[in-house]
Amino acid sequence: MTARPNDRPSDDTPPDNGRATRGPRPERQSRKRVMAVIREAAIAEFSLHGLKGTSTQAIAERAGLTKPQLHYYISGKEAFYAELLQSVMMAWKLEFAPAHLTRPADILANYVRAKLDHAFDHPEVSRIFTREILDGGHNLGHYWPNARAWVQGEVDVINGWIARGLMPPMNAHLLLMNIWAMTQHHADFALQMREICGDGTGAPPFDRATVVHELTTFVLRGCGLSHS
Amino acid sequence: MTARPNDRPSDDTPPDNGRATRGPRPERQSRKRVMAVIREAAIAEFSLHGLKGTSTQAIAERAGLTKPQLHYYISGKEAFYAELLQSVMMAWKLEFAPAHLTRPADILANYVRAKLDHAFDHPEVSRIFTREILDGGHNLGHYWPNARAWVQGEVDVINGWIARGLMPPMNAHLLLMNIWAMTQHHADFALQMREICGDGTGAPPFDRATVVHELTTFVLRGCGLSHS
Amino acid sequence: MTARPNDRPSDDTPPDNGRATRGPRPERQSRKRVMAVIREAAIAEFSLHGLKGTSTQAIAERAGLTKPQLHYYISGKEAFYAELLQSVMMAWKLEFAPAHLTRPADILANYVRAKLDHAFDHPEVSRIFTREILDGGHNLGHYWPNARAWVQGEVDVINGWIARGLMPPMNAHLLLMNIWAMTQHHADFALQMREICGDGTGAPPFDRATVVHELTTFVLRGCGLSHS
Amino acid sequence: MTARPNDRPSDDTPPDNGRATRGPRPERQSRKRVMAVIREAAIAEFSLHGLKGTSTQAIAERAGLTKPQLHYYISGKEAFYAELLQSVMMAWKLEFAPAHLTRPADILANYVRAKLDHAFDHPEVSRIFTREILDGGHNLGHYWPNARAWVQGEVDVINGWIARGLMPPMNAHLLLMNIWAMTQHHADFALQMREICGDGTGAPPFDRATVVHELTTFVLRGCGLSHS
DNA sequence: GATGAATGAGGGTTCATTCAT
DNA sequence: TATGAATGAACCCTCATTCAT
Secondary structure (H helix, E strand, O other), X not given: OOOOOOOOOOOXXXXXXXXXXXXXXXXXXXXXXXXXXXXXXXXXXXXXXXXXXXXXXXXXXXXXXXHHHHHHHOOOHXXXXXXXXXXXXXXXXXXXXXXXXXXXXXXXXXXXXXXXXXXXXXXXXXXXXXXXXXXOOOOOOOHHHHHXXXXXXXXXXXHHHHHOOOOOOOOHHHHHHHHHHHHHHHHHOHHHHHHHHOOOOXXXXXXXXXXXXXXXXXXXXXXXXXXX | OOOOOXXXXXXXXXXXXXXXXXXXXXXXXXXXXXXXXXHHHHHHHHHHHHHHHOOHHHHHHHHOOOHHHHHHHOOOHHHHHHHHHHHHXXXXXXXXXXXXXXXXXXXXXXXXXXXXXXXXXOHHHHHHHHHHHHOOOOOOOOHHHHHHHHHHHHHHHHHHHHHOOOOOOOOHHHHHHHHHHHHHHHHHOHHHHHHHHOOOOOOOOOOHHHHHHHHHHHHHHHOOOOOO | OOXXXXXXXXXXXXXXOXXXXXXXXXXXXXXXXHHHHHHHHHHHHHHHHHHHHOOHHHHHHHHOOOHHHHHHXXXXXXXXXXXXXXXXXXXXXXXXXXXXXXXXXXXXXXXXXXXXXXXXXXXXXXXXXXXXXXOOOOOOOOHHHHHHHHHHHHHHHHHXXXXXXXXXXXXXXXXXXXXXXXXXXXXXXXXXXXXXXXXXOOOOOOOHHHHHHHHHHHHHHHOOOOOO | OOOOOOOOOOOOOOOOOOOOOOOOOHHHHHHHHHHHHHHHHHHHHHHHHHHHHOOHHHHHHHHOOOHHHXXXXXXXXXXXXXXXXXXXXXXXXXOOOOOOOOOHXXXXXXXXXXXXXXXXXXXXXXXXXXXXXXOOOOOOOOHHHHHHHHHHHHHHHHHHHHHOOOOOOOOHXXXXXXXXXXXXXXXXXXXXXXXXXXXXXXXXXXXXXXXXXXXXXXXXXXXXXXXX
């Protein structure tokens, strides 16, 4: 925001404040692009080292920026972390019972697969969340009511199945927590799986299809349901 | 420069060049007592804030010591953390198939209960371990071979059951990981359970007996076994 | 934990992504100027108090910087000391037998004068080196092979003189060490000379010309050579 | 001075405060013996690491004592260092012109040999002194007047020789400084000699007899004197 | 916007010295 | 005297953040 060294237009490529001439608000685009790079870098670093363990220096380097440059875009490490966490949590929601599925077995199988997909596709996000929980969850303020309501919806569906005799009685909350735990495990504890179940080559010990199949079977059996 | 050993007292009992014969001098025990206090404080802090997030200051304060006083007892933060981790991992092992149990259902039920007991009784230890995994597990050197062999033993037992037709075919490694995930979850994600499944008072939403019962039932069903 | 590189600027000239064409931006030179100030300050402090006795605080203060500011420019006390030592040793070499001199007496006289010049002009460098020797010379790794080869060259020249009957037989290595000792003495033991040989005013007891003359005469006589 | 844990005499070997019964003041002897051990340890450490680089811990360990034990015998690191320095400097004096020697060549040869003997026999003392000089000589208060007078005596003798035509004119102070430098060099710069003049085995490159002979010859020649 | 430089706070660790027993 | 423990000062270094250009 401070004045540039030379305020008169130079001969080099002009600064991007020529708004109306070239496309719609190019600097807005640029800012968004840079922000996206920063977000990606921050997710990687926070996932690997946690909030306190991550230095702004590390984020800046990974994003290809200098430290002051980074601070131009973000308001501060902790605030940025909070925003980032909020935003990744928003994208985590999924529909428990999509309209095209009706049978409990299909819905649960779909749910397990969706959760596993997230764990396999976005393990960093999962790890950031787990770290946040371990840290006390102080940055999850608005998340809890949403999550609570969202889970309650699922619980209601399951309890409906139980009431209709489609499933034996069980604690629906615990069932959902169990599914959460088993799926998230493939993101957070990937290291342990490699070390304990792997063949020593460092390759992931289970491929995704196997995991989906085994876990679906296990959950459906555990709920007294038979696979479709 | 030349590293010079500190005058830190060693762990072995000091040579009691016994001058007096009136029982063990009380201050001889002081070192062990202080070490126990430090360990407890460190477990609490490391569990809450992780290795990098924990300051020796915080450990010292929680233990009622000054920072240099703490360094009189420990050799350095990282080294102390590594020792601590090693020692808490030692106490984690349990017997998968105790001699007095023979039926798969009993063995699995016993296993689930034991894992849950650990999660409920020592949640801080569980959290330290989870953090260590998320951080890359660089301090778990000697743990992996042991854990690997130990799990392999359990896997062999389960595969024996499957071979004898006592259980439907399934991936034994994944089964054990699932049990691990669901039990450990009650330590690491206690916060989430309170927020999402609780009644809003902050009280734990499930009592231990309920959890043990529900989880046992779920696992046994998932393994095609009926409860005793 | 994972070591993360600092954002310290490197020594190479930064990429001048030249925006303005009005000469070299003055602040581009600032880094070199500051580094020169730091080097001077560090030489003074290390010379006075040695590696362990010098605090980064002291270097920073003498250089007119704060302590963290100093660490913005250097990588660490010991590493910086090692680099500094290396670099000052580089500038120490001199030619023993320059082409325009042929007679042993001239060569030796020239050598004595050159050594004395260094002792009088850079006593701090000499003191740093002496301290390093006393400390065990652990930072002189690459220096020894060079110095050894370099001295061997001089020894060969002297032995050639002896073989040709220009000088009486003597141990050339010891002769060179003696010259080294006597010249270096005027840097390292300047204090002793003032206290013991001075007139009590604190002024240096010998002027350089006297020292050069007396020492040259002494060495040449000691080698059985007459002055030109 | 504080009371012992149990003041009544125990069954073990009684503490040495039985004064009158066994020999003359045994505890005085013991104190002297301990002090001698401490002095030896301190000389070794100070010689190797300097005043600031030496920890009381290191001295205590080398002396076989604990740190508080050491502090019972000494008044403080710096004060003890000052006393130690003073006392070792006292033992350094030697007679320049013993009565049985009259000829300048003999006196100088004797002086060179005596200085070299000290350098070879007590290199640690020499190094401590050199460090002290480099540090500014603040602990040498009473030494300078003595040394000055002592050297002045030697200078007078030499000037007498010159006046009587036994030696060519030269600056006697500088001559003595040169001898000092060349002899002390064999203590302070032993490392450099090994590295530069040695055969690579780490063995000292010159034996004492060679050094004495070469240096004596060099000095006598340099003074225009022929060997006896 | 982008860069080199600066700053204040804090973190881990060592050490000389002293206390209590 | 001798020992374990304590203390306060200092030291090296890192980091988030800001300033000036």
